[in-house]
Amino acid sequence: MDIEKITRFADHLAAASREGVGVAPLTVLDPQISEIEAYHVQLKTIERKVKDGARITGKKIGLTSRAMQTLLGVEQPDYGHLLDDMVVENNGELPFEHVLSPKVEAEIAFLLKRDLVGPHVTIYDVLMATEYVVPALEIVDSRIANWQIKLEDTIADNASSGFYVLGGHPVKPQDLDLPLVGMAFYKNQVLVNTGVGAAALGNPASCVAWLANKLYELGITLKAGEIILSGALSAAVEAKPGDVFQTRITELGSVGVRFGK
16 A cells, blocks of 8 residues: 555645645546545545544445446445534534535435444344434535546545535334335425435445445444435435525435525
């Protein structure tokens, strides 16, 4: 592993956050960057943030839809870390100066009550390890200018994470038919997307199982108390200053966020 390169690329992405301007893709700076190197860039960034006082609150799963996988030429999802400074209160306001080029996705979030340790985690294991699920909004954002990303770019950029919002009311996952749960997604009170749980790899719980098994390869375990964002149930929708987003998910209730002007 080229530690100098990992550090240089982490610095490159940090400059975008610090200066509020997107930077060149890592895959342009180094067309040979590998997936594992990209994950190490992500881990370097998270390590720095934790050292500066941030706390890891969970993980997010990205690229769960076949459409996005096809777009980036991959056959599996990716993942990123959630931190306590990424949390936005339900129906709260996110100042637009805190983001670069945000998009909003509707998801189902899992709160774990016990650890999930790969490499053979199943959907059943996920359901038994989950305290409850709630509706969530993820504000994805890219430190790469104009979202000109390939797989390695988004992995290195913490899976294009920005902020997240939890809402609704807790429901035990065993009490739901997760693949058939319906979602309605609104922007400025206009319905813009619908979806079902099956949009996320056939079952949101299968996304969490994938994550636990993927993390095993990196020596990481999903921990009790962590929030897992299981993947978008429809396409991401671009956000502008003043926009208001809300999603309603069957039996789970609603969650919303507004962007400052």
